[in-house]
Amino acid sequence: MNSMIEIRNVNKFYGRKQALYDINLTIEKGMFGLLGRNGAGKTTLMKTLAALHQKKDGDITVCGIPIERAGEIRAMTGYLPQDFSMYPSMKTYEALEYLGALSGMKSATLRERVTDILHKVNLTEQRSKKVAQLSGGMKRRLGIAQALIHDPQVLIVDEPTAGLDPEERIRFRNLLCELAEDRIVILSTHIVGDIEATCEQIAIMDEGKILWQGTVNQLISNACGHVYTANVERKFMPQLKKNYIVTGMITQAEYATVRIVSDEEPDLPNAVLTEPDLEAAYMYCLHISGCDVKGDEN
Amino acid sequence: MLFTRECKKIFRSLTFIIYCAMVILMFFTQFWPELDERVTSSTIESYELTKISGEPETIMPKALDSLTGCYFSNTYRCYPYGLLKAVHLNSRDNDKIKGYIIEISGLNDDEMEKLKAASSFSHVRIGTNELESYNVNHVPLREDITYGRFREIMGEIDDILGGGSDYRPDDLAYKFSQEPMSHAEIIEQYDDFIEKDHIAAAYGRLLSDYLGIVLAVIPVFAAAALVTADKRAKMDELVYSRRISSFRLIFTRFSALVLTMALPVLLCASITAAKIMHMYKGDAPDIAGAFTVPGIWLLPNIMLVTALGMCISELFSAGMAILVQFAAWFICMMMTSSPLYGHIGRYTFVCRHNSLFYRSEFMEHYSDFLFNRIFYTAAALAAVLLTVIVYELKRGGRFNGLVLFGKDSIFRRKA
Numbered sequence: 001m002n003s004m005i006e007i008r009n010v011n012k013f014y015g016r017k018q019a020l021y022d023i024n025l026t027i028e029k030g031m032f033g034l035l036g037r038n039g040a041g042k043t044t045l046m047k048t049l050a051a052l053h054q055k056k057d058g059d060i061t062v063c064g065i066p067i068e069r070a071g072e073i074r075a076m077t078g079y080l081p082q083d084f085s086m087y088p089s090m091k092t093y094e095a096l097e098y099l100g101a102l103s104g105m106k107s108a109t110l111r112e113r114v115t116d117i118l119h120k121v122n123l124t125e126q127r128s129k130k131v132a133q134l135s136g137g138m139k140r141r142l143g144i145a146q147a148l149i150h151d152p153q154v155l156i157v158d159e160p161t162a163g164l165d166p167e168e169r170i171r172f173r174n175l176l177c178e179l180a181e182d183r184i185v186i187l188s189t190h191i192v193g194d195i196e197a198t199c200e201q202i203a204i205m206d207e208g209k210i211l212w213q214g215t216v217n218q219l220i221s222n223a224c225g226h227v228y229t230a231n232v233e234r235k236f237m238p239q240l241k242k243n244y245i246v247t248g249m250i251t252q253a254e255y256a257t258v259r260i261v262s263d264e265e266p267d268l269p270n271a272v273l274t275e276p277d278l279e280a281a282y283m284y285c286l287h288i289s290g291c292d293v294k295g296d297e298n
Numbered sequence: 299m300l301f302t303r304e305c306k307k308i309f310r311s312l313t314f315i316i317y318c319a320m321v322i323l324m325f326f327t328q329f330w331p332e333l334d335e336r337v338t339s340s341t342i343e344s345y346e347l348t349k350i351s352g353e354p355e356t357i358m359p360k361a362l363d364s365l366t367g368c369y370f371s372n373t374y375r376c377y378p379y380g381l382l383k384a385v386h387l388n389s390r391d392n393d394k395i396k397g398y399i400i401e402i403s404g405l406n407d408d409e410m411e412k413l414k415a416a417s418s419f420s421h422v423r424i425g426t427n428e429l430e431s432y433n434v435n436h437v438p439l440r441e442d443i444t445y446g447r448f449r450e451i452m453g454e455i456d457d458i459l460g461g462g463s464d465y466r467p468d469d470l471a472y473k474f475s476q477e478p479m480s481h482a483e484i485i486e487q488y489d490d491f492i493e494k495d496h497i498a499a500a501y502g503r504l505l506s507d508y509l510g511i512v513l514a515v516i517p518v519f520a521a522a523a524l525v526t527a528d529k530r531a532k533m534d535e536l537v538y539s540r541r542i543s544s545f546r547l548i549f550t551r552f553s554a555l556v557l558t559m560a561l562p563v564l565l566c567a568s569i570t571a572a573k574i575m576h577m578y579k580g581d582a583p584d585i586a587g588a589f590t591v592p593g594i595w596l597l598p599n600i601m602l603v604t605a606l607g608m609c610i611s612e613l614f615s616a617g618m619a620i621l622v623q624f625a626a627w628f629i630c631m632m633m634t635s636s637p638l639y640g641h642i643g644r645y646t647f648v649c650r651h652n653s654l655f656y657r658s659e660f661m662e663h664y665s666d667f668l669f670n671r672i673f674y675t676a677a678a679l680a681a682v683l684l685t686v687i688v689y690e691l692k693r694g695g696r697f698n699g700l701v702l703f704g705k706d707s708i709f710r711r712k713a
Contacts, residue, residue, distance in 0.1 A: 053695035
């Protein structure tokens, strides 16, 4: 059995509205980041991979198994949806045991596994707490725990860090990286920082299409020569946002230091070419793909 | 293992507690008083047992007297869907009734007027309704009127009255030929109670009669609550993405619901059995009847209501399941025909036998009763299978349920 996900020419419709356009992706073992704006089609793709949505056409195989064999796919996949919770009156370990039972695990192995997994996600102390009493970060970690309870070969996590504080977010990213050592982990997010900290392989999605696929370094190198910094008077900011893609801004009194993505050298007196970061590279990718990413509100 | 976890979930739910409370309440308020007094060959007289002769010679004069009295006051007592309704006809329809009375009695207009003048007038209070009534006796009956034609006329009158009247042909015997049992017949009832029902089966039937009323509707609350619990807890996708087959999951949940909801019934049966043991020490009651009769009688109720609740909740919503079940229950209850003992139809969902006695009447239709229970058990299993199909479709993203109201309503034209 191979350990990769292959997606070939996949299209998906909601009624008459097309949600995925001719998606082609190959995802290998390790962390894979799916980056895109809200509404880009990431969740649709994730649910399709988790056998929770039907594709219209194309082929998907998960570790050699066609996606149509939903039972087998679900057995080898752990899925953490974007918006989820668990029965609030259940205790943490009970919720895991329940979901483990739904995954066909036997009682004896399940108890041991629950203890291990709670330790892994640092929830041992919350073992007997009710789900309703957990913080947002704890709930997310419990979410990962439920996705891992049956030791899946593929882990699909959809926007897992949304709403987490910085400390929890870092802890969560580290956990995902650890988990990716021996399985495929697909991280779908619109937060560039999450991808930057965890993924080597990424794909960028927008409006149901894959705009770009490759490594983080390749994406950054594509943006080389197109990212500038400049000091401008704050009163010119609205005009600047209209003309350029502004990816960062630090204000000091009347002036602001801005980071700009541009095809050509900006027509600004003190613009300096600078090293792109992933955020700027992502914005540049969207820009050259024809997406409207300028910050003006007009 | 999954089964016990599902049971635990149900035990913890508020709807299950409410369910238990309602079953226990029904048990203690309606059935328990029946266990106040031991039935003996002398106390059975106080039950005022009646029999239905069903003889046309008894039915026709009584029905004609009643109909004539109603015609004079133009107030007809009807129970469409079981609720009392005083029907007042327009002059054209009331004249039609008069025509039928003349056809049956052979009286002419003048004789009718004289009869009215000679009849006493009174107000009869039924519940909160006060009805006008003429007390008419001994209206003559034409000699050549056959019972067949009489029933036909009564059927037409019932239609004019909108149904549910005292003159519905099937109810004529019960309404107009009831008479008290003789002492020998009452003793026969007692013998049946002791020797054939072995006491406990009779109480089992009565217990089933009362609990059957609530069990024809309230299991829907627990079923709807369990089915929609995943969605309410935002846990549906976590469950959908598990390995378990939809068939196994739905059947496990169904079995857990049926078992947990049978427990309060079992408790009631146990209390009944204990009380019978205590009350009838010398009569050697066979307490198995207190369990087997409610088991056969009530399990299909729990199963069907649960299955329908699950199915409709998956298809539409929990609210819709409760609404549909209540409507079905209401119609079933209202369509229950008199008397409330003896005959149980093949498709009567809410089976009634509101008496400790009349065993022979019950046994006369026992095969229909068994057919009835097997039919509803099969219907329940069919509904569970349909639930499995709907769940599988929803789980795979091929169906999202039918929304009747709001912005996602299926009745709204898609933009």
